[in-house]
Amino acid sequence: MLVVETISRIRRERYVKGKSIKEIARDLKISRNTVRKVLRSNATSFEYERGTQPQPKIGPWRGQLDDLLLANEGKASRERLTLIRVFETLCGLGYDGSYDAVRRYAKTWRQGRGTATAQAYVPLSFAPGEAYQFDWSHEVVLLNGMTVTVKVAHVRLCHSRMLFVRAYPRESQEMVFDAHDRAFAFFKGACTRGIYDNMKTAVETIFVGKDRLYNRRFLQMCGHYLVEPVACTPASGWEKGQVENQVGLVRERFFTPRLRFKAYEELNAWLLDQCITYAKAHRHPEDREQTIWQRFEAERPSLVPYAGRFDGFHAVPASISKTCLVRFDTNKYSVVASAVGRPVEIRAYADRIELRQDGRIVGEHSRCFGRDQTIYDPWHYVPVLARKPGALRNGAPFKDWVLPASLARVRRKLAAVDDGDRQMVEILTAVLSDGLPAVEAACAEALREGVHSAAVILNILARRREAAAPITIMTPDALRLRHAPVADCARYDSLRRVV
Structure with missing residues (x-):
């Protein structure tokens, strides 16, 4: 050559x-x-191209290799096999050729496949405040020393390219609501249109074309923020290409190398800082004279004003066990003892669980995402202790119960008394009527005087209670005296003379 x-x-x-x-x-x-x-x-260079590449080893296995490559291409990017794994699979079927031959064939196969499936797209342009895009991704982090796959919510403003990222344990509907609220609170507004894929938390039924049957609660959220939801065509990620590209960018810049944090709160605070830092440091792709943050600040006046927090919960009915526990999502949560015997409504938020009965809250806990965990509030069981004071010593809700300093000291002193459990229950019961600060102050005063019995503490509470206001009798106008009587002691003298 x-x-x-x-x-x-x-x-x-x-x-x-x-x-x-x-x-x-x-x-x-x-x-x-x-x-x-x-x-x-009259040429200045010559190139030699072989018309036909001989493949003596690959030839008999071309069909099987095509099937392996096609099946591998159809998998999700994280599940695809490397080419060396494809070669090993082919060897398991009986192929005895070299890896280089497989590699050259795969390269030619991909080039031909790319030529056959290449598509052209039209670049999109959005007005300020017109639309945002939403999507989820899965990332691997270390939380409190454990490897965890977190679900990351991505929101991107289509005009300014401003990004918002937040991590959650799940992709459930209450997480979708929380992600939107925090994103709109950060942006200080929402867009008139939201572009989504056909996630089950938003779309219940897909019809022909763009018609969708949206989830009722999802539509409530969109109505609260004045957003019109738009769902993409199935398997057409390019219709929300900005947020799809953001997923790769965030994975490369934020989650590589693997992040290490103690809790979700620390992780999300760091992610928000990274979003702001990235926006301030990078130029807008269409306006190279401005950064993404500057373009975002200019877009803010065009956003729909932030409407406040949407009450985004997932509600399910549940029954209460005789041990004052309600089961939800493989975990148990306690309720007040007076609620036993009637059903409750569980309102699951992204970060907490709220238990309601007849419109009143009968229990509220931080949400647990483990399995087979029981979350107690010891104060829920205090009314039961009035009938069963012995349960204070071995009751599961009271194990490792952290009380205020004075109450904890009184409890330790009463533990050495024969009827100490009964006395401690009387003191704890007083918290339900007088409040924890008042009982804590009464315990502190009793301890300063060198006593710790329930009788003394309850007596101090009684003396500290405010006296009830006197009852005032209001006289109707019809019975009110027009002329006040005049005091006249001479009337008694006239009566004495008559006798």
């Missing part, structure tokens, strides 16, 4: 020095036909 240097020298020898073809062939030690080919073609 002729190299560029040889071709250049042939042309110089002929056209500059005027040598004959025979002289050039003798000096460069190449054939005269080669010299004639270069001079007649």
Whole structure:
């Protein structure tokens, strides 16, 4: 094969020095036909392409290799096999050729496949405040020393390209509500249109074209923020390409190398800082004179004003066990003892669980995402202790119960008394009527005087209670005296004379 240097020298020898073809062939030690080919073609380079690549080893296995490559291409990016794994699979079927042959064939196969499936797209442009895009991704982090796959919510303003990212344990509907609220609170507004894929927490039924049956609670959220939801065509990620690209960008810049945090709160605070830092440091792709943050600040006045927090919960009915526990999502949560015997409504938020009965809250806990955990509030069981004071010593809700300092000290002192459990229950019961600060202050006063019995503490509470206001009798106007009576002691003298 002729190299560029040889071709250049042939042309110089002929056209500059005027040598004959025979002289050039003798000096460069190449054939005269080669010299004639270069001079007649007037080309400065030659490339050789083999018309047909012989594949003596791959030939009999071409069908199986095509099937393996096609099946691998159809998998999600995280589940695809490397080419060496495809080679090993083919060897398991009986192939005895080299890996290089498989690699060359796969390269040609991908090039042909790409040519056959390549598509063209129209670039999109959005007005300020017109639309945002929403999507989820899965990332791996270390939380409190454990490897955890977190679900990351992505929101992106289509005009300014401003991004918002927040991590959650689940992709459930209450997490969707919380992600939207925090994003709109950060943006200080929402767009008139929201672009989504057909996630089950938003879309219940897909009809022909763009018609969708949206989830009722999801529509409530959109109505609260004045957003019109738009769902993409199934398997058409390019319709929300901005947020799809954001997923890869965030994974590369934020989650690589693997992040290490103690809790979700720390992780999300760090992610928000990274979003702001990235926006302030990078230029807008369409306006290179401005950063993304500057374009975002200019877009803010065009956003729909933030409407406040949407009460985004997922509600399910539940029954209460005799041990004052309600089961939800593989975990148990306690309720007040007075609620036992009637059903409750569980309102699951992104970060807490709220238990309601007849419109009143009978229990509220931080949400637990483990399995088979029981979350107690010991104060829920205090009314039961009035009938069963012995349960204070071994009751599960009271294990490792952290009380205020004075109450804890009284409890330790009463533990050495025969009826200490009963006395402690009387003190705890007083909290339900007088409040924890008042009982804590009464315990502190009793301890300063060197006593710790329930009788003394309850007596201090009674003395500290405010006296009830006197009852005032209001006299109707019809019975009100028009002339006040005049005091006259002489009337008694007249009565004495009559006697």
